[in-house]
Amino acid sequence: MRFVIKYAFNWQGGFGPFAGLLFILLTALIPSHVCAAQDNTVKILYFFSPSCKHCNEAKPFIINLSKVFSMEGLRFGEGDTPSFPFPVKQGDKSIAEGTYDVKGVPTLAILIDGVYRQKISGMPDIQDALVIVKGLKNGAMTITEATQTLKNGEITITGWIIARGIDFKKAQFFITDRKTELSVKAWLPREVVKSPVQKKRPRFMSDVIKKPVILKGIIKRNNSENIFFVTQEVLLD
Helix, strand or coil: CHHHHHHHHHCCCCCHHHHHHHHHHHHHHCCHHHHHCCCCCEEEEEEECCCCHHHHHHHHHHHHHHCCCEEEEEECCCCCCCCCCCCEEECCHHHHHHHHCCCCCCEEEEEECCEEEEEEECHHHHHCHHHHHHHHHCCCECHHHHHHHCCCCCEEEEEEEEEECCCHHHCEEEEECCCCEEEEECCCCCCCCCCCCCCCCCCCHHHCECCEEEEEEEEEEECCEEEEEEEEECCCC
16 A cells, blocks of 8 residues: 555656545545455354363364454363363353353354354364355355345355255255255256366365355245355355
C-alpha cells in the first residue's frame, strides 16, 4: 500500500499527484465490509474430558487447529488436564448443552465473528475440521443455513459428502453438516479424463464420499425436495 501511494505521487508526469489522490479517494469509498469479508474472526471452543480415549486421539488434530485459529479448551470430567498451546478452563455443562448443543466429547464449537455457526463432534469429523472452518471463515454457509435461507443465485456451502445406494451408478449423493442434509447433483461427469495440462483428472463424487468439501452452486426446489446443483468445487491450499 505504501509503495503504491509513493509511486503514484512521485510518478513523473502531469497526472502523478492526481492519480495518487484518486487512488486514496477510491480506497476510502470502498465499503468496509468488502475488505473485511475475507477476514472474519474465528474462535473454536474445544469440549473435552481428560479421561476420554477419543479426546486423547484427537489431541494432535486439535493442536494443529490451534496453530491456525484461536482456541479455548473447556474441560469436563476427572483426570489430569493435558497440556495444550491454548487456555483451558473448567466447562459448564448447562452452557455446553443449552448454548452449543454439546452432548458428548470431543466436540468443537465454531464461532465466526462471535456467532455460533457449526458443531463438529467425534474423532473422524474433528480430523476434517480444518476444511470446514476455512470454508466458514471464507463465507461458506452450513447446510442448515443454506436450506433455511434458500437464497437466489450462486452460494457457497461446506459440509461432508455422503452417498446412499447399493449400486454406485444409481447412488444418491447428499451434503450434510450432521444436522441437515441437502441433495447434491454430481459436479463432474463420469467421462472426465486426466487433464493434459495438470496430468490428473478433477475429483469425482466417489473421491470425496465421507470427506469435507466446499462447493459453489445453486439450490433449486424439485417438487418437495431441495437440490444443490454444483457449479464449482472450491479447493483449498
